[in-house]
Amino acid sequence: MDAMRLIEATRCALARSQEPAAIVAEVWQSQALAQAIGHRLAVAGPPELRGEALGLSELSGRGCGLLDPPRSEAEEIRAAGLTGIGDAHHTLLGLGALLAEAGIALVSVAMGAEDEGLYWQCMESIDAADESRDRVVEMLRKLAARERALGESDCEKCGGTVLEG
Numbered sequence: 001m002d003a004m005r006l007i008e009a010t011r012c013a014l015a016r017s018q019e020p021a022a023i024v025a026e027v028w029q030s031q032a033l034a035q036a037i038g039h040r041l042a043v044a045g046p047p048e049l050r051g052e053a054l055g056l057s058e059l060s061g062r063g064c065g066l067l068d069p070p071r072s073e074a075e076e077i078r079a080a081g082l083t084g085i086g087d088a089h090h091t092l093l094g095l096g097a098l099l100a101e102a103g104i105a106l107v108s109v110a111m112g113a114e115d116e117g118l119y120w121q122c123m124e125s126i127d128a129a130d131e132s133r134d135r136v137v138e139m140l141r142k143l144a145a146r147e148r149a150l151g152e153s154d155c156e157k158c159g160g161t162v163l164e165g
Contacts, residue, residue, distance in 0.1 A: 014030065
């Protein structure tokens with residue numbers, strides 16, 4: 001399945017989750033998806049993104065390790081269905097939004113946690129989601145720089161000038 005469809009499915013499932021265990025399971029799904037997207041971009045994405053994409057994959061893998069995976073075997077791991085990235089810019093925008101929502105959802109779980117272990121699990125997972133999102137933002141910055149450079153190269157070839165603003 002295309003990355004954007006998986007991102008949207010995960011965002012919807014996270015938004016529908018009410019119970020702390022369901023929220024944690026959906027955040028785990030979010031991190032697993034970020035790990036898969038990072039891996040795919042590290043292997044076959046634009047060269048400028050490969051280092052950050054590898055970092056995203058590693059950080060998101062750590063985020064998965066901090067949380068309990070979905071409990072039911074019937075509950076599929078959505079990231080396993082990833083077949084393609086499509087437009088990297090669009091995918092990274094969606095993934096950044098998903099990771100932000102995952103962090104916010106974990107804050108609500110941490111605030112209501114009666115168990116100190118769950119509280120700290122959430123706090124560490126919030127950090128992992130934030131660090132993953134930072135990698136996504138950096139990849140978006142690199143994509144924008146790449147597009148500017150390509151635009152300037154095209155403009156230089158035709159003898160035009162680049163106007164800002």
